[in-house]
Amino acid sequence: MTKVHTSNHLPCALSKPAGASPGAAQEDASNKEGSNEGKGRVLTASASPGVHGRIGHNVDNGNRVEPWESGLEKLKALFEHPLYNLPRPPISEEDVLLKVKPKVKAVGESSQMWISASREDYEGEQWNSSSSTHPPWLSFHLGISRWQLYGQRDPSVEAVMQQLATERIVSAVQKPGGTQLKLVMSYPNYGQAMLKPMKQERDDETNYNLYYFSDLERHNAEIAAFHLDRILGYRRVPPVVGRLVDVIKEIKDITTDRKLAKTFFTSPVGNVCFYGQCSYYCSTEHAVCGRPKKLEVSLAVMLPDLSLATRRSWRSPWRRSYSRSKKANWETDPNYCSSVKQIAPYNKGTRLVDFMDMVILDYLMSNMDRHHYETFEKFGNNTFLLHLDNGRGFGRHSKDEPSILAPLKQCCRLRRSTWLRLVLLSLPQYRLSDVVRASLSRDPLHKVAPLLSELHLAALDRRLKTVLETVGHCRKQRSDGGAGGEVFFDDMDTFSR
Ligand SMILES: Nc1ncnc2c1ncn2[C@@H]1O[C@H](COP(=O)(O)OP(=O)(O)OP(=O)(O)O)[C@@H](O)[C@H]1O
Numbered sequence: 023m024t025k026v027h028t029s030n031h032l033p034c035a036l037s038k039p040a041g042a043s044p045g046a047a048q049e050d051a052s053n054k055e056g057s058n059e060g061k062g063r064v065l066t067a068s069a070s071p072g073v074h075g076r077i078g079h080n081v082d083n084g085n086r087v088e089p090w091e092s093g094l095e096k097l098k099a100l101f102e103h104p105l106y107n108l109p110r111p112p113i114s115e116e117d118v119l120l121k122v123k124p125k126v127k128a129v130g131e132s133s134q135m136w137i138s139a140s141r142e143d144y145e146g147e148q149w150n151s152s153s154s155t156h157p158p159w160l161s162f163h164l165g166i167s168r169w170q171l172y173g174q175r176d177p178s179v180e181a182v183m184q185q186l187a188t189e190r191i192v193s194a195v196q197k198p199g200g201t202q203l204k205l206v207m208s209y210p211n212y213g214q215a216m217l218k219p220m221k222q223e224r225d226d227e228t229n230y231n232l233y234y235f236s237d238l239e240r241h242n243a244e245i246a247a248f249h250l251d252r253i254l255g256y257r258r259v260p261p262v263v264g265r266l267v268d269v270i271k272e273i274k275d276i277t278t279d280r281k282l283a284k285t286f287f288t289s290p291v292g293n294v295c296f297y298g299q300c301s302y303y304c305s306t307e308h309a310v311c312g313r314p315k316k317l318e319v320s321l322a323v324m325l326p327d328l329s330l331a332t333r334r335s336w337r338s339p340w341r342r343s344y345s346r347s348k349k350a351n352w353e354t355d356p357n358y359c360s361s362v363k364q365i366a367p368y369n370k371g372t373r374l375v376d377f378m379d380m381v382i383l384d385y386l387m388s389n390m391d392r393h394h395y396e397t398f399e400k401f402g403n404n405t406f407l408l409h410l411d412n413g414r415g416f417g418r419h420s421k422d423e424p425s426i427l428a429p430l431k432q433c434c435r436l437r438r439s440t441w442l443r444l445v446l447l448s449l450p451q452y453r454l455s456d457v458v459r460a461s462l463s464r465d466p467l468h469k470v471a472p473l474l475s476e477l478h479l480a481a482l483d484r485r486l487k488t489v490l491e492t493v494g495h496c497r498k499q500r501s502d503g504g505a506g507g508e509v510f511f512d513d514m515d516t517f518s519r
């Protein structure tokens with residue numbers, strides 16, 4: 023019994039409940055699906071059911087273990103896999119977005135000031151020179167590099183999410199720009215988050231007669247996209263967390279935004295609603311309502327202010343027409359990709375394969391709204407793509423949208439490391455739906471209801487299969503002598519870029 027408590031066995035016992043369950047058949051299945059590493063541990067865990075908190079408690083009571091609980095072990099194994107811990111190029115000063123510079127003016131002070139790579143600085147905000155005194159959002163900003171928004175094991179990610187989910191909100195104002203209502207929330211330590219409210223029931227499928235550009239954004243899509251992006255090994259979505267906010271205490275009472283404050287009202291059934299000001303869907307008919315005051319929202323960590331880190335917005339070459347009647351060139355020209363490949367920045371470096379990574383993310387969640395993407399200007403063309411604005415994903419689970427995969431089909435080009443991770447996620451021991459379900463179970467809103475229904479999770483596995491088949495066709499085509507060069511972009515031999 024005491025042995026089970028050693029750190030070696032703890033992770034297993036925490037997240038491998040099937041092995042501890044009374045059903046032998048279930049235990050077998052779990053072993054088959056488990057990694058080699060996990061197999062030995064299952065027995066140890068089963069020797070002492072009930073010693074490890076919640077899961078043990080479930081087993082003791084003979085309750086069925088929730089599927090998301092058993093997925094946590096898979097998720098852990100996935101993130102420990104070498105494909106999620108590829109060596110990175112050494113990080114030089116040019117590869118870091120922001121850095122700390124000792125404060126020059128003050129004499130005898132040990133405080134430091136945040137400055138960007140450019141000459142601007144955070145308006146006089148100061149922190150102690152020790153990084154342990156940095157608020158989590160600042161540590162997160164500091165960790166942004168040329169290659170990714172955060173490291174696989176960066177503790178500031180969990181810390182900043184925890185903060186956004188639990189700390190007091192001191193201000194809420196509307197974020198100007200964009201088409202739908204968004205708020206910028208501020209926290210006592212100067213942290214900020216972008217809020218998107220729940221506008222429809224989580225399981226409402228997007229109406230078939232709606233065009234992609236008319237769909238309402240989904241707060242759970244923003245949350246799920248962050249988890250999915252991290253599970254795909256990209257780390258290009260800013261951390262997003264769910265929260266139940268009190269629309270009176272945490273928005274209306276504290277907002278300094280008069281225009282926003284004016285739009286609050288009580289609905290006929292007594293719920294508190296507001297609609298704000300924006301170019302679409304900001305009217306009484308499209309109000310966002312609490313129950314009666316509690317509203318589900320997504321909170322995305324704000325990226326560094328544009329004055330510190332400018333971003334460049336790129337129009338997607340495979341942008342949709344945003345018209346009911348017009349078709350875009352890529353929909354009619356079979357050689358569209360060859361022309362894109364000749365144009366900067368798609369003609370060099372990793373831009374084309376980074377774009378394909380984004381296409382796969384979008385196909386999996388069925389996001390048709392990726393009209394633009396952004397990069398940090400400091401890093402020029404040689405950098406990752408930010409996957410912002412994922413609110414139009416996860417609208418339909420019963421239908422897949424093949425046109426989202428058009429770039430991959432037309433170009434037949436993909437990072438080898440991405441391919442290998444996708445294969446991994448198609449295996450039972452790392453099954454995409456299982457790890458996404460488990461990952462989402464950690465979000466605070468999971469206790470209200472699962473953030474993605476089982477139908478959406480099943481769609482992920484189905485779509486992953488289609489992605490793998492598409493790449494399979496590409497490989498076959500090329501091996502049959504088709505033109506176009508290698509399918510895989512080799513990022514495994516050297517450093518993972
Ligand atoms: N986490 C973030 N931190 C800072 N800025 C962000 C963040 N997420 C998004 N933005 C910026 O805010 C803008 C609007 O956000 P978003 O695209 O999600 O809203 P939207 O209403 O869907 O806009 P649009 O209708 O133009 O697509 C984005 O173009 C982006 O530049």
Ligand SMILES: [Mn+2]
Pocket residue numbers: 391411413
């Ligand atoms: Mn949008």
